[in-house]
Ligand SMILES: Nc1ncnc2c1ncn2[C@@H]1O[C@H](COP(=O)(O)OP(=O)(O)O)[C@@H](O)[C@H]1O
């Protein structure tokens with residue numbers, strides 16, 4: 001957990017808040033410093049009077065009829081505090097102070113590319129999905145408003161990229177009341193919220209983020225220009241998996257990511273073993289996540305499944321002979337007959353079947 005840093009106070013300048021954060025004075029509103037805008041307001045860069053201090057970001061919330069702007073603002077400040085150690089809200093100026101994320105949101109980044117391949121768009125969706133999975137695992141939190149515009153693409157000094165989630169106004173711990181449920185825009189498949197949120201459900205679940213990822217993927221698919229019928233069919237299958245109306249049927253993130261990676265890999269449907277290991281990792285973590293709500297008996301089952309998957313992972317990391325993977329999966333299935341048992345049996349079964357199928361096709365190719 002990140003430590004709460006610094007003190008915070010605000011000077012009252014209508015429409016132009018000045019913040020004292022940890023001893024530095026931050027000037028905020030200046031149109032040159034506008035970083036972006038969304039449904040809830042505009043975000044500006046907040047510049048300190050002391051150049052040795054880091055710049056921050058301030059969201060100035062817009063008042064809208066029939067909606068208390070403080071709810072989302074306070075919630076967002078709290079989550080920024082929890083995740084990054086900086087997050088303060090001011091009811092006086094309806095604004096919130098948070099860390100500055102240097103980069104561009106994924107929605108704008110993709111739009112601003114003069115040429116962007118469908119594959120690149122899917123690549124960024126995968127990165128978005130994995131950062132949501134990471135939020136689920138690290139903070140046991142549901143983001144609540146997953147979309148491309150709420151994720152920033154940051155370029156690290158070495159040139160590699162990181163995706164950071166922003167906009168935590170609808171974020172909640174798993175099992176806690178979903179903030180603003182019921183007053184969210186009503187559900188529509190493309191880009192829409194999970195239907196249960198407008199059907200009266202008030203509890204935050206990871207499955208609500210799965211749905212939102214599915215509806216985001218559907219939006220992206222509609223915009224894709226050169227997509228083959230084969231890829232279209234596979235991606236549609238994934239959006240359907242993530243957007244099941246019945247929450248229990250919704251695919252988890254590793255499953256969706258895995259299917260998309262396979263759909264995008266043109267000839268070999270065999271993902272790199274490192275990718276497979278990561279997916280097995282996520283699968284193992286999802287099992288661990290589910291243990292929160294599990295009974296003694298299901299905990300035993302899930303632990304056994306985890307052990308079985310770790311054994312396969314070990315074999316994958318040492319692929320001296322691809323055929324050993326088939327043998328390994330067979331022997332794991334024999335030792336742990338319950339590896340594909342339980343409520344979510346399909347999830348593990350798909351993973352294992354796919355692994356064998358991929359291996360088979362790659363062995364066939366190797367022989368050609
Ligand atoms: N902490 C931040 N650092 C840098 N830019 C940000 C930050 N937060 C938001 N932005 C930019 O402002 C835009 C709108 O912010 P967001 O929090 O999504 O507002 P809204 O709640 O109105 O949707 C984002 O898409 C992003 O471009």
Ligand SMILES: [Mg+2]
Pocket residue numbers: 038039149150167
């Ligand atoms: Mg937003």
